[in-house]
Amino acid sequence: MKQFVLVVALLMSIGCQAQTQPAGKPEDTEVWEPVPKAVVATPNFLPPPSDAVVLFNGKDLSQWVSADDRNVPAKWKVASGAFTVDKATGNIETKQSFTNYQLHLEWRVPANISGTGQARGNSGVFLASLGKGDLGYELQILDSYQNKTYVNGMAGSIYKQRIPLANPTRKPGEWQSYDVLWTAPTFKPDGTLLTPARVTVWFNGVVVQNNVELAGATVYIGPPSYKSHGPSPIKLQSHGDKSEPLSFRNIWVREL
Template identity: 30%
Template sequence: MPTDNVARHCFSYGICLLMLSLFLPLTRNALPLAAEEPANDDEAAVRPVTLPAALAGPDTVPATTEPPFLPVQNRLPVAAPTGAIVLLSARPQAGADSELPQFVNMSGGPIDWPVREGSIQVQVTPGHANHILSTAVFRDADIHAEFMTTPQGQGNSGLYLHGHYELQIYDSFGVNPPTEQDEGSLYRFGKPLVNAAKPTGQWQVYDIRFRAPRRDAKGHVEKVGSITAWLNGQKVQDNIEFQEPRSPYIPFKHGVNDYLRGIEKRLKETGFGPLFLQDHGSPVRFRNIWIVPRTDS
């Protein structure tokens, strides 16, 4: 080969080497190295994947996020889970000494609500409220209660959480749109998201996730509470917040006695309170009531 051709080829070859040396670092930084092949499919299946912080968008769920509240309500009665405090069995029996000691009347004595057909029934007492309340107290809890409304008295009753916040029970089947006084409402705080009420004479179910408000040393609310509630398979309250009660009918405002004053005093001091079942003039029936205390969140 002529000398000038050799020189040209060497010069071109040198340029290629120079370009290659500049290009390779760029590709090495831009493209990830091939991952080592896993030993088998099982190893690949369990290998964790971590998103870089720059790729983790606002919808990324942190590993510490608790699972959503999705209670089972499709078949009644629902069995109480392990760790639940059973306040009323799924089929209470008349004369069974172990059935009703978990509730007392508003003076702290035995209740007079009758046991009928595997449930207890509100004993309507004209002239004054005949609520009953649980002997067990709780702060944050998941609460399950099954009930049946009747046409008499418009099926009016309720679940008073801590005696302050009422999940309404009412003959509201077919009401559209539902209001803050219909079944599924957090009374005087929020109307239900949907009308999930069933007709009278059918068993219905509430599942409630309750976070109590936090109070200071003087009993004033310093951090709001919240409730998420499901009624008959549909979510009717979604993390609705509250502070002091708004209902004029709470048990601590009518027929108050020393026993109830003591309950409310301890509630404000400790944040722990009972579950009340409301007498509002209708023979509503209840069964299968239990609570699962939750750790502070």
């Protein structure tokens, strides 16, 4: 009898695990056309306005913590007014949480970047972090200068959701800028969606996302979906690819 109960419990456990696994393959949500037109553009390197919350001042990561354990300070490497992804310590996110905001940040992939496709300077800005791992709404960072990949996974895309309207990526080794207007989703008292998230993105001064509506938080496999949440940190991704890690500088946010 005990053996029977153990077998039933094991089968139920396996069934529950199977139900929580996403269906399909990563390739199912990759889009390869239309390919956004490459344009030459000038990045925005303006300093923060007087009312901005400065998230990186060129000196330290005092405004950031580990996304896996918010009690642990961020340990990415700071040097020469910028900081560089440390793949060994994982994602980092802001100490402060935000709802609606204007965000500015600058990023650069190394001039000697190697790899192809998604394994070429891969990172991301999660516009609202929803916990450990790559959970949230991801604005993709990637070397998309003459680097073919699925278009809803290139720089300026809302990963696996929204293709950028253009490709203003500059050469590896050059600094790039993102300017973002983020409107967080809202939820009913029962946790169901009331209004979806919306986002506008300027990439090197070029609009690549024009007040687009999101279908939910980013997922690697399957369709995006919403889960009720409130104000959230902003997260930077430490991706697991083998290419040289990228750097960030001049990050600030204005609450709206």
